[in-house]
Amino acid sequence: MTIHLYNTLLREKQVFQPIDPLNVRIYVCGPTVYDYAHIGNARPVVAFDVLYRLLRHVYGPDHVTYARNITDIDDKIMAAAEKTGESIESITTRTAGWYHDDMAALGALPPDREPRATAYVPQMIRLIEQLIAKGFAYEAERHVLFNVPAMQDYGKLSRRSLDDMIAGARVDVAPYKKHPADFTLWKPSADNQIGWDSPWGKGRPGWHIECSAMSGDILGEVFDIHAGGIDLIFPHHENEIAQSRCAHGTPVMANYWLHNGFVQVNGQKMSKSLGNFFTVHELLEEGFRGEAIRLALLSAHYRQPIDITREGIIEAKAQLDRFYGALAKVADMAVDPAPTDHVLAAIADDLNTPLALSELHELVTKLNKATNETEKKVAKTELLGGAQLLGLLWQDPAKWLQSGGSGIExxxxxxxxxxxxxxxxxxxxxxxxxxxxxxxxxxxxxxxxxxxxxxxxx
Ligand SMILES: [Zn+2]
CATH class of the missing domain: 1.10.10 (Arc Repressor Mutant, subunit A)
Structure with missing residues (x-):
């Protein structure tokens, strides 16, 4: 089975070749836990859950390590704590719990490892010390900054030149920065702020170094796939690459960089700052099914922007009603699910989920038209096998259909x-x-x- 993935680093689709087929390693940037996850936050989770399922299918479930972090050190969390008086730990524990519940409702498998930034501060400090020792970072006014001009090919992932970055830098560049593009590895904390002791005084890490330290510790200096939303390409992923490569002296941090497109509302990016977002939690509260939300998210190719609307989720539920309706008629038939080559090939072709879904619809038609037990058994085996790769149809058909009525007069x-x-x-x-x-x-x-x-x- 050949897997093709679109690699942002090279801007082309490539054959996927793992470093070690016995341990395929993938890292996805996880949430900053201070509020409910919106649909835009859910998209990478669902898209790369399909990738995780594909890798487990091809290499074996015991031969894939999927790490997705939880960012529980962040200025937004500190601001939330200051505003409400609630402790940071209490905020992050509760919010991480919401996140787990919502992602489970969307049928996403939990990652193998879920590191929290607060548990990796010593590794972050070590990484920063290595960068200083090698001349890639410097201390200034209790901050530690990454020295961008010291890295020859900084900007390779986002294809930005140093001149672009100077032009893009804010006018009010901090006076202690040697170059406007230099970014923070460590910053000082005031006495009343959360902080850790370090060689540079009490302080806390920057966001980018968190992911470099956690991915390096768990997956190694070079691993297979690093993924996240398209908005993370710059600066977050560019800076992760700079830190990890310069600290370890490696030509790459990860071999394949995958990025999902935006979730949009009427053609505009859905985001907290624009205020045009809705959360997974509120959709579930309104009675939408997690599985229908998942299907709606998978109905466009992961690299394309997608408009998620309530009408779209209702349409996705109608598709699931069709699937479960067909399965209800063969509920007693035991099968060992296995995907068809068509479904597998669609997903292995850079996660072409729209094509895989249309294949599933053909399998439903095949199941509905089956005239004998053997035909039915084959169709059910193939339908459930394909659905498993997409993370769909995991529920009891009768229960799905019974609770489908709205009950409104x-x-x-x-x-x-x-x-x-x-x-x-x-x-x-x-x-x-x-x-x-x-x-x-x-x-x-x-x-x-x-x-x-x-x-x-x-
Ligand atoms: Zn990250």
Missing amino acids: TAEIEALIAARLAAKKTKNFAEADRIRNDLAAKGILLEDNSMGTTWRRA
Whole structure:
């Protein structure tokens, strides 16, 4: 089985060749735990969960090490703690718990290793000491900075020149920086701030060094795949590469760099700073199924931007209803799931999940049309085998279908549609949208047309 992956480092699709097929090593940048994860945060988890499943299928589940960190040292966490008076540990423990629950609801396998930054501070300090000793970092005013011009080919991943970076640097560059592009490895903490003792006084690490220290400690100086969202290419991944390569003297940090595209809302990137995000938690609270959210996320190729809407998730649920409907009819038939070559080839071709999903639909058709036990058994084996690679169809079909009904009465639906119409007349579009979304969450789709508003159950 040949796996092809698009490598951001070379801007091309390559044949994947692991350093050690007995231990394929992958690192994905995990969350900074201070709030609920939004759908944009969930996309790399789901996309690279498919990669993890593929690698486990091809190399064996015991021959893959997947590490995904938890960033629990961060200024945003410190700001949250200062604002509410809650301890940092209490915030990060609770938020990491939410994250685990939400990602499990999306059918993502837990990683093999989940390092927390707070447990790796000694490794970070050692890495910084190595960088200083080799002339790649310097101390200034209790900060330690990476000396960007000291690295010959800095900017290789993001393809930015040093001139671009000077132009991109803020006007108010800190006076202790030798070069505007130099970035922080360590910064001082005030007496009332969280901090660790270091050769440079009480302080805390920068975000980039956290990932270099954790990935190096767990996966080694050079490992196979490093992945994350496209917005991490610069500066985060560029700086991880600079730190790890310069400290270890290696030509690369990881051989393959994979990046998923943005989750968008009406063509705009979904992000906390733009305020146009919704969280996985709120979608689950509204009654959307985690598996439907997952299918919606996998319906576009991971490198492409994707628009996630409530309507899109309802559409994804309708697809799952079709899958589970077919499986319910052969529920008693025991099979040993195995994917077809078509599904496997689609996923092995740089995670072409849209193609794999269309293959699954063909298998459902095959299952529905099967006329004897043997045909049914083959179709079910193949359908479940492909679904396993995508992390779908893990639930009991009968239970899925029974809990699919929204339970909302026709009279209530019509009353809400009337209320929405009234809201629109007074130009209260926020309220009109809220009613529409509430109904959508209950599986009721509205359609405005020349005759007014019609509705149907999803
Ligand atoms: Zn990282």
